[in-house]
Amino acid sequence: MNSKKGVTIYDIAQQLKITPSMVSRALSGNGYVNDATRQLVRETAEALNYKRNTVASNLRMGQTKTIGVIVPRINQNFFANVIAGIENIAYEKGYSLIICQSDEQNEKEVKSVNTLINQRVECIVISVSADSYNYKHLQNVIDQGIQLIQFDRVAEDLDTLKVINDNEQASFDAIRHLIEQGYKKIALLEGPQNLAIFRQRKNGYLRALKQHGLPVKDDYIIENAWTKELGAAATKKLLGFNDAPDAIFASTSDFSALGVLEVANQLNIKVPSQLGICGYSNEAFTEITSPSITTVDQYSVDMGKTVANLFFDRIEEQADAIAAKTVSIKPELIIRGSTSRMV
Amino acid sequence: MNSKKGVTIYDIAQQLKITPSMVSRALSGNGYVNDATRQLVRETAEALNYKRNTVASNLRMGQTKTIGVIVPRINQNFFANVIAGIENIAYEKGYSLIICQSDEQNEKEVKSVNTLINQRVECIVISVSADSYNYKHLQNVIDQGIQLIQFDRVAEDLDTLKVINDNEQASFDAIRHLIEQGYKKIALLEGPQNLAIFRQRKNGYLRALKQHGLPVKDDYIIENAWTKELGAAATKKLLGFNDAPDAIFASTSDFSALGVLEVANQLNIKVPSQLGICGYSNEAFTEITSPSITTVDQYSVDMGKTVANLFFDRIEEQADAIAAKTVSIKPELIIRGSTSRMV
């Protein structure tokens, strides 16, 4: 009971003078076992405080019941929510989660992928880092016969399951809403254009302007403004123009939108009457700023659940022939005070 | 290269007409290997896209280089931050993280502990769920010879490493600050008293009142008010008293404090002049409410790093004789608008 090494099925077998095979069968429920024997094995296992060694079991069975998840930052609301969603479904199915954080660095992402492959996880779920410049490591996952599911930030060229928000549509909706509220000079704070999500959001912006006959001014499009500080700086620049915008869509994040709001307050520019502000992500705080911030809810927990369900559907149907597909979750525009000037 | 089964050291050995032992040595760097052979092995491994099977390796070596983490909710800022902190250190040391979520349910917590034991993780890091009524499952971890580190919400009776905030002191500091600001009738929103952290915060509250000669009114202590809604309800009740409090310390969370603030705004009670409000956790939003909310920063990422470092220190020093100890991280009172009426 207190020996240094753990208790194994051999110990149980020895004690009961039966073979390890029988112990294994009794405990796993596979194959024939006399009820009395099974009962005895269970009791002995309990008494010895036996814990099945999953490592050994996994090796023999050639499976690990483990999903690997790689995100840029664990402690970013959106990703934490997605992970929580995945965990929910995985737990029900008896699967474990190994979590890696790429810290937005390609190198760390590559290493994490390799670790997960080595661990023989059955599926790798990933949202790529901002500085990922190529996707050999992801192709590798596929070559190893491991399921690969991308979400949110996806490498579009790779033929995998993908779960994304319809960023283009959400962005379009946001701009249309601004236009309907009477804003005519709408600026865009955009994210790194090597990531598809940000390109899509930009496209939605462009399409909406075009469809409503508004001109696109290059000056109104600010690159890489995705922190509060960068959002603030961008705003100062934009509001300094002779022909300053009357609305700013922070397509990168709510933090960026917050920076916009703070600068507006600072400059005593009234929101929403003089300036409309729309963010992205529906962070908790957007509800409680004054005015509250209009934003886009990405249904992050649902996204995680969708990802997990895709994996389980696939393995349960044995249908690895199912073509790669993209599931698009429609985000929802949450209209709040920062854009509501026509009441 | 594309056979169904993965490439093993046997495949490499066969190709080079050497033994698997040599391949293992060449790849791991243990034992003598001719440079030429090593080079050849490396190239072949690369060419065949060999990936070492960690499962097999772990079984043989009797280690897993894995840490298990159990938290009530992954997508709660504080916990996500702690996990991020742990991940940071673990990654440097080449360790992986298996994450479980107890959803505040004892049953799920127990199952998660067992899964982690079965996986033979080398350390289990846990913050216990709110409805944990006994700690047999944790005792079990210790009995299995697995390191157990508790953080934040800890079972005090268990003789383990613990990393906590000095909740009592932080709470004391908060109340003292309120008193210094001239508040005299301070109410407390308290959390489930079966959790030590909430008892400690209450103690800090009581000690501060006593030390400053203020009376303790039972009416001013509201149980289990740890969501925004419950905080709001509690506030309505408190402000309805003939002798209503002039300050509310939401020791449970910032969300609760937010509920307080919203009710105050609703009732047109001025914060901080008529009512002081102090929260707990330093959630991002506390900075941007109006007024901003005074709160306690728990240094959550550091907490995660501390936890991980404790584990690595211990295994690196081989010093499992080190007595269980408690590391206390001093939280910091962040003073903001909601309590600053004397400027």
Added chain:
DNA sequence: TTTCTATATGCAATCGATTGCACAAATTTA
């Protein structure tokens, strides 16, 4: 030249659980 040592390699056991196959005992069916 002989002895010794450092280096290189192979053999076979091991980690712990699972399972196909063989055989025996018990039970059912013909």
Added chain:
DNA sequence: TAAATTTGTGCAATCGATTGCATATAGAAA
């Protein structure tokens, strides 16, 4: 009662990597 099933049990191989021990070869020291 004999033949056919259904159960119960054991044996030994297997999953893939690692490592102690034995052996062989090279070069170095005596």
